[in-house]
Amino acid sequence: MAELLKLSGINKVYGEKIKTQVLFDIDLAFEAGSFNAVIGESGSGKSTLMNIMGTLDRPTSGEVVINGTKTASMTKDQLAELRNQTIGFIFQFHYLLPEFTVLENVLMPALIRKGRIDDRDKKRALELIDLVGLSRVKSNLATDLSGGQQQRTAIARSLINEPKIILGDEPTGNLDSQTTESIYTLLREINQEIKSTFIIITHDQRIAEKADRILEIKDGRINLDVDKYVAKTGGNA
């Protein structure tokens, strides 16, 4: 199957004078349509790795190839466009725009993409809002939502441009176990439905076990890589 996202020889060193190496020679590839969980202790480098995958941060050395394109040589504007069209982000701390309503937040990546919103975008946004069960509060400002509702808004927003990759950094970090459960069920359904590739950081062992593939990061290295995806789909990697 196609390798949608490929990391090779990724190192990340923080600091100028006092150097702290956070990631060591990471080689990873993710296949289109897979659902991946990233686990590991606090401070092990998960977020750093994810920010590099999402082109928000640059590695100290190594290569990130997204959809066949090397990102190292791309300009800031090209990266912004790539993020907008190829990657959907769900951050740990929700990160909605408080000045905008649920519907407007969900539409924002589409607005950034085209500079305007047409009826088709709006229809799609409403479908996504329905999918995450927020139809009732779609006109609320982002600040007038519960934590779980904000998280679901962020999920709908990450899907509006139909990105090939969805990156989630502890998307259920602050939620109770029942809400966490229902959000993962939702992500899984979307994954099956639109065949987006999910890479999700989680602390929750039970959730991780439901993924196609589990990656454990330890002290900046890949400690464990369990891949059930190939077996389940019967493909030959």
Add this chain to the structure above:
Amino acid sequence: MSGLSFRIAWRFLKSSRGQTILILLGITIGVSVQIFIGSLIDGLQRSLVDNTIGRSSHITVEPAGSARYFERDDDLIIQLTADEQADKLAVSYSNSGFMVYEDETWPLLFRGFELDQADSIYRFSESLVEGDMPANSSEILLGSALAAETGIEPGDMITAVNPEGKSSELTVSGIFDLQVSSINESWAISDLIAVQELFSADNQLSSIEIQIEDVFSADTIAAGWSGLLSEEQKITNWKDQNASLLSGLSGQSASSYMIQVFVLLAVLLGISSVLAISVVQKSRQLGILKAMGIKDRAASWIFLAQGLILGTVGSIIGTGLGLLLNWSFSVFVKNPDGSSLVPFYFDPVFVFVSMFIAIIAATLAAFIPARKSSKLNPIEVIKNG
């Protein structure tokens, strides 16, 4: 600018309403003060100039050299009258003589005009305190001071005498008050022909007096007309004779510009600093937008658009307020005689230029915050919550 930046800018302004109103208030006050002071000084100068030269000649054709009179030249008068720059024109013959009344003799300056023409410049008919304008060549106007001294009333007869002793009987038709005591004392105003006859000076003129529309161009217009004159004539204009007034006016204009520049500067610093704060306040939002793929240029435009919106709205309201202030000033601040101290004067060029400058300036004030926003790296925001 894309619709994207504009929409986000608009929403940012709407959601931080307190801050927006504060900046708007700043721009509005700044622009209204600017418009008020600018228009006030403009109006003040106009009324000053109008008081000084509104009822006198702006450009005068006079005899050249030591001669006191020149031959009337109808071609010249027709050409000057036809010129678009000339607004009003009056010819005059003036000479010194005497008036005899009840056996007493008084020195007088006899001023002969074609009265209909001259009235449009000097507004004699408005300055009449008693009686009427002369109806024919045997009638004359005297000043109020002389009338008070001699007890002359309209309808009384006087004898006008020239230095050679030639005399004519004239009827006083009215008494004028031209607000200058020496004139009220010594002028006698009559028909041109009557005065020319009294001094046996047929077809002689002492001046051609012209008012123009654009008073500040008097010198250049006069220079342009000098080619029309014969050798026995010369041309003068009011600016030559009022140098100190003019330098006073230009000093006043300079200080008005200074005030306006500093007001504008204060407003700019205000906008700039409030928007700079708002970049910090909105850095979280900018980080999210950048993570979602907004480009740096569009992110900058969010702040430039805020400057543009604030500048436009603020300067429209400010201009309205400034003009309202000017109008109130003209209505409520009066001279003792009931006329406006500074008449309301609307100069569209000044107003629109001021508005335009304020809008551009507000947008430029947003430039530094805009640059700051374009430098912001989304990772800072994403990592630090």
